[in-house]
Amino acid sequence: MERDMFDTMTLTKALGGLCGTLLVFLLGGWVAEGIYHSGGHGHGDHAQSYTIEVASADDAAEEVDEGPAFAEVYAAASAADGESQWRACSACHALEDGVNGVGPHLYGIVGRDVAAVDGYGYSGNLIAVNDVWTAEELNAFLEKPSSYAPGTAMGYNGMRRIEDRANLIAYLATIGE
Structure with missing residues (x-):
């Protein structure tokens, strides 16, 4: 009888360890998303940090100096x-x-x-x-x-x-x- 209890206890510990590990990974992913998520396009009310202005093709063609x-x-x-x-x-x-x-x-x-x-x-x-x-x-x-x-x-x-x-x-x- 003690043997069945030992097997059940071992199985319960192993299953608890797997569930605990899964919970740690899920919580870690949730925390990392909160820390590192920048918002991006259409996510929240975040304004763009900076803008890089690029000349259009028409502007570039006008500025070319043929020499x-x-x-x-x-x-x-x-x-x-x-x-x-x-x-x-x-x-x-x-x-x-x-x-x-x-x-x-x-x-x-x-x-x-x-x-x-x-x-x-x-x-x-x-x-x-x-x-x-x-x-x-x-x-x-x-x-x-x-x-x-x-x-x-x-x-x-x-x-x-x-x-x-x-x-x-x-x-x-x-x-x-």
């Missing part, structure tokens, strides 16, 4: 300064006529027909963009090749500063015919 025109910058460009810009290009391109690297040679590029290097397989929409590499077209290409000619295999991200692009194009204009 000087490329023709003005190109007129003042320095071929000597452009030679230092050439180093980044020299990893894939050559200045010698007929010598292609990963990219086509750039001998006589300014004024040359687009996709005119024999034996080089051009990629993307480069062929459909323009007929001749003018200084303006080279500027647009060098700014961001993937935007100028979508699908191009050229992995270069582009040259941000218009002055650097103008100097590089001025240098390339001195190479070739």
Whole structure:
């Protein structure tokens, strides 16, 4: 008989312990909700702490400063300064006529027909963009090749500063015919 009472007592203690543990977790969740709940959207009469003002797309478009025109910058460009810009290009391109690297040679590029290097397989929409590499077209290409000619295999991200692009194009204009 004592054994049945012991088993009942043990079972009662275990069940009481589980219920007590559940009660502690429920009360802990209720207290944490009261402490950490911020109210949020539509919960109570809480005012917003602060507001971050963001310019609309129309305001951003009006504030963009295009800077000087490329023709003005190109007129003042320095071929000597452009030679230092050439180093980044020299990893894939050559200045010698007929010598292609990963990219086509750039001998006589300014004024040359687009996709005119024999034996080089051009990629993307480069062929459909323009007929001749003018200084303006080279500027647009060098700014961001993937935007100028979508699908191009050229992995270069582009040259941000218009002055650097103008100097590089001025240098390339001195190479070739």
